[in-house]
Amino acid sequence: MEKTIFNLTSDNKVGRVIGVDTSNIIVNVDNSEIMTKLSIGHIMAVKGNFEHELLICLIEKVTRSQLDMLVMDEIEEEDMETSTNDLIRATLIGTFKSVDGTKRNLFKRGVNLFPNVDSECYLVNGENLQRFMNILDNEVKKSQKLIVGNFANDTNSQAILDGDKLFQRHASVLGSTGSGKSWCVATILEKASELRYPNIIVFDMHGEYASLTKGESKIAKGFKIAGAGDLDSEDTNLIYLPFWMLNREEILSTILDRSDSNAPNQASRFTAHLKTLKMTSVEDQNDESVKRSFTVDSPIPYSILDLIALLKEDDIGMKQGAKGMVKGDWNGKLTRFISRLETKVEDKRYAFLYNPREECNNYNWLNTFISKLLSMNEDSKGIKIIDFSEVPSDILPVVTGTLARILYDVQFWMKNDKRTPFTLLCDEAHLYLPVKDNADSVQKQALYNFERIAKEGRKYGVSLFVVSQRPSDVSRTILSQCNNFVVLRLTNDRDQNVVKNLVPDSLKGVTDCLPILDVGEALILGDAILLPNRIKLKEPKLKPESNTVDFWSKWNEIEPEQAELVKAIRNMRAQSRIDSK
């Protein structure tokens, strides 16, 4: 073994393999001195079948005298009794080769040939560990390196992700509330902001990332979906999502009641008028090519009031019958549909959608809107944070879904060689990307859009970064398309099981530590990192505004102010934080 970087001696020898299955090995420890140093997450090297090959594994379980707990199906109990009583179970995670063709010292995930019984095992610690970590470090090209923290077992070693791999095929940050997801996202955004043209659009549900968009050292540009109180504001950072951007199905999901017996008539008249109105707008533009091939779903402005007027004509329409005028074909059938539409148009909370500012109805407004979100901003900030905190929860899925679809569609229709990749970071994804069986019509529509991106986005350079505290409530289709998972503490076993089912069998054992991870500690599972071990994540420089309230201390510090309560009541009535403007 001279050629290898590992110096394997009797001091760090642990013992011999006594059991092997497809992902685990069981090792009989014969070095009683080293036994007391072994701990979960430590790395071991097992001599492989070839001289230049070592199998690398992570210790999962260390037991003394608890033979029955380790009995594997294949091993007879009598065999166990004859062995000594210090045993280790470890997960095989990869293969180290000191020579591979012309290359030296390579580590790759996966194991081609399993170790044989009696193979020798060594603890990788001290200098050996340092050398091994250096190799991991060298495996990721400098330009791709994304340093997220340090390994919990070896705080000197940096945990380096391959940034390309992390963003390429969708990723997910999962963890119970308070486990450190938002901080982790902020750290990743901070690292991305050091690149020249990062392009990440963050869907911020609680406005907690606003701190990243303020002050001298800000790393992102902040936008906000206009709330009820923002309608007169000239602020260019307010985002409107005019109704005409929604496609037919998206609008219908918010206003059509499918249980209404007239629903088919309502949908068909709506579609017919939509087409006519869009045609009129396109004709005004004199754009022959768009005119020839646009569809009812194309984002072309029209007036919602004209649409309501046309529907009303149908609803009171009369026609010539044999004996004079009779009720028209749609007479009285659209009344409820119109009233639902009118209620939405009048509701100030929906104004960003149904009653946006005048300029949003200009044909060319979409150009400005898309450049704001997809190109670099004036201060060269490619990371954009969109505050959704004032969007009513019943239409949150349509809003996120439509925005995602429009951005994706623009990317889709862009020239191949001009495309630059972008990522949609979906915070609190369980709110708008639920498991399909539980989804209502509005959520189904959003799911459809996001699932399409999850399945096809990679080809067009669009990826999702899904963040959630309830993985068991997030669309499985979307999670199963993710290639990388940053998993923080997960206490609920339904959520833990979801994660276990998402990772390859060989890594299931590693996930046993999920409930005991400390705050800010994560397991990173996927091809972006070579060693799926516990990582202490870095603290971001700009911290997200925490949602964690210190009840006990606050009860000792601050008295509730009556005047503030009165202000809050005004805000509630206005459906807007009018006092902070």
Ligand SMILES: Nc1ncnc2c1ncn2[C@@H]1O[C@H](COP(=O)(O)OP(=O)(O)O)[C@@H](O)[C@H]1O
């Ligand atoms: N990497 C970290 N290092 C140290 N403390 C952290 C780290 N991540 C989170 N915390 C602590 O945990 C709290 C909650 O983190 P947060 O990211 O808001 O959790 P989540 O978004 O999962 O609810 C933070 O306010 C901070 O005090």
Ligand SMILES: [Mg+2]
């Ligand atoms: Mg959070």
